[in-house]
Amino acid sequence: MRALVFVLRRLLAAAGTLLAVSVVLFAGSEVLPGDAASASLGINATAEQTALVRAELGLDRPLAVRYLEWIGNAVQGDLGVSVLERAPVAEIVAIPLADTALLTLLAALATIVIATALGLAAGLRPGSRIDRLLSGGALVAVSIPQFVIAGLLVLLFSSVLGWLPAVSLVPAGGAPIDRPEILILPVASLTIFAAAWASRLIRAIVIDANTAPNVEAARLAGLPERQVIRRHLIPATIGPAAQAYAWLASALFGGTAVIEQIFNYPGLSETLVNAVRHHDTPVLEGVGLLLAGIIIGSLVIADLIGLLVNPKLRTAA
Amino acid sequence: MNESILTRAVPPAPAVRRHRLVGILFLLPGLAVAALAIAGPWLTSADPSLIVAPPYTEAGGGLPLGADATGRDVWVRMLTGGRPLIVIPVVATVLTAVLGTALGAAAGYLGGWFDAVVSRFDALFLAFPPILAMLILLNGWGYSTATLIAAVVITGVPFVSRVARAATVQIVHSGFVDAAVALGDSSFSILLREILPNIVRPILADAGTRLAIAITLTASAGFLGFGPDAPNWGAMISENMEGITLTPWGVVAPAIGLAVLAVSTNLALDRLAGKIGS
Numbered sequence: 001m002r003a004l005v006f007v008l009r010r011l012l013a014a015a016g017t018l019l020a021v022s023v024v025l026f027a028g029s030e031v032l033p034g035d036a037a038s039a040s041l042g043i044n045a046t047a048e049q050t051a052l053v054r055a056e057l058g059l060d061r062p063l064a065v066r067y068l069e070w071i072g073n074a075v076q077g078d079l080g081v082s083v084l085e086r087a088p089v090a091e092i093v094a095i096p097l098a099d100t101a102l103l104t105l106l107a108a109l110a111t112i113v114i115a116t117a118l119g120l121a122a123g124l125r126p127g128s129r130i131d132r133l134l135s136g137g138a139l140v141a142v143s144i145p146q147f148v149i150a151g152l153l154v155l156l157f158s159s160v161l162g163w164l165p166a167v168s169l170v171p172a173g174g175a176p177i178d179r180p181e182i183l184i185l186p187v188a189s190l191t192i193f194a195a196a197w198a199s200r201l202i203r204a205i206v207i208d209a210n211t212a213p214n215v216e217a218a219r220l221a222g223l224p225e226r227q228v229i230r231r232h233l234i235p236a237t238i239g240p241a242a243q244a245y246a247w248l249a250s251a252l253f254g255g256t257a258v259i260e261q262i263f264n265y266p267g268l269s270e271t272l273v274n275a276v277r278h279h280d281t282p283v284l285e286g287v288g289l290l291l292a293g294i295i296i297g298s299l300v301i302a303d304l305i306g307l308l309v310n311p312k313l314r315t316a317a
Numbered sequence: 318m319n320e321s322i323l324t325r326a327v328p329p330a331p332a333v334r335r336h337r338l339v340g341i342l343f344l345l346p347g348l349a350v351a352a353l354a355i356a357g358p359w360l361t362s363a364d365p366s367l368i369v370a371p372p373y374t375e376a377g378g379g380l381p382l383g384a385d386a387t388g389r390d391v392w393v394r395m396l397t398g399g400r401p402l403i404v405i406p407v408v409a410t411v412l413t414a415v416l417g418t419a420l421g422a423a424a425g426y427l428g429g430w431f432d433a434v435v436s437r438f439d440a441l442f443l444a445f446p447p448i449l450a451m452l453i454l455l456n457g458w459g460y461s462t463a464t465l466i467a468a469v470v471i472t473g474v475p476f477v478s479r480v481a482r483a484a485t486v487q488i489v490h491s492g493f494v495d496a497a498v499a500l501g502d503s504s505f506s507i508l509l510r511e512i513l514p515n516i517v518r519p520i521l522a523d524a525g526t527r528l529a530i531a532i533t534l535t536a537s538a539g540f541l542g543f544g545p546d547a548p549n550w551g552a553m554i555s556e557n558m559e560g561i562t563l564t565p566w567g568v569v570a571p572a573i574g575l576a577v578l579a580v581s582t583n584l585a586l587d588r589l590a591g592k593i594g595s
Contacts, residue, residue: 017440017441017444020437020441021441021444021445024441025453028450028453028454028457029453029454029456029457030457139580139583139584139587140580140584142526142529142583143526143529143576143579143580143582143583143584144533144575144576144579144580145532145533145536145537145540145551145575145576145579146533147536147537147540147551147554147555148536148554148572148575148576151554151558151561151568151569151572152569152572152576154558154561155561155565155568155569158561158562159561159562159565250443250444250445250446251446253446253449254446254447254448254449257446257448257449257452257537257541258448258537258540258541261540261541261555262554262555262558272449272452273452273541273542275452275456276452276455276456276541276543277542279456280456281456281457284452284453284456285453287449288445288449288453291445291446291449292444292445295444295445295446296444299444
């Protein structure tokens, strides 16, 4: 019962956050000068022309009214109409979103495996040679812009070694999954950054858990180290680790915006860049809302995982 | 958003005792690149948009780094395209640190509804990819240096505020704060004279990461074609990516410049923060 209350409260809080994000999103993209009307007419438009188009697009109504209309439709799955393509936003972004999600999921899987291994290796022996090497390397890897990493990977694996394609050419009508080899370099570029970032968090979590009273007690009781790690340390890290990995959704989707451009990968990035270039605000708002939903959703899932592995949380709610 | 690993006080600097030599090794190239980027425009009188050779001419002769996708001198563009990637991130990071510290320290010290609002606001922004926020702002406000700085500041403030708040909460009940309260000092004076000196260290440690991220974001804007004004190193990478097999320098030179800059600033500030603490 308590668990159910916890889950419901969590879902309610998530919905509230998403709503707050939507307000900020809408305000950030609509409150200031440049709007779709002046953009679609160019700089030579007269004030009358602009006003006409503004009225036609409904931009002359108060911000609050437009927000309510937008969010009301969004709840029903209607994200508005693209100014540029005159087609529903949901329709325009569906396929690119799926392609980007494929990249993101693969990179997330790779990141979780690598960061868990590295974070454990470093966190179990803080200050050791391996910890210094991994922590230093991670700090370097998170500092470098992702498209720089990607550019250098292309140089090495496509130009010098010639093993992998430099661009993600997808056959007409096909999907990226049809040619798995084009996924390798983009996923690797995303993973290097994300794994470095996540391994620092996992390291901190492991160090935390390693000094927890139950782990120390198990050790003092003479339990073999492997058992201490397996039965006491690992379970204590699962909740916080789930939290850390939930943020991958944000880090990885952010990363795809530049990585996809490097490889000409057919994903959301092209949609977003085109939208900014042509001032297609509905598309940006739609994608922003969808991504915020995905990110907040993954944070909720992480909380539920934490609830499953930690009986204390069930009563704390 | 509830408590999470990221909204908790993350240990600012990893407890890494790097070899003294390693720090200097990383710092020197960073300083060299920064000096080159800042002084670059004074070092050449050549026009960076002048077409001087066929596209993707290999390095050699009068062109130390060859020509780019449209036949412009890569070396001249390197010299003239680095400054915005130093100026914008530095200005933005200073603003971010000041605003974030003020917000976080005030939230941690005052508590109550102000703290609740700031914490909510922070959690909200932490859940959104900075690059997407930047694209939305660029769309709403138009491409300009001011928008870029605003985007970096807006996406960075929640992170600094979180660090400042966590550090403030830890010391808010210490004897010296109580003493100042008992003496009748104003909240503003306590924040400035008692709290601030004691939370500077984690904020400085975090500032390295913030600056590296600011460089990345600014370069990403250039890379995606949304300013700062060309030439800039971010844009050079995307302009010349297609010809990477013909002559790599159009991509490799700005890539190395950016990588050295970001890594070096992050490591340098990380070390500086360690020094202040000890």
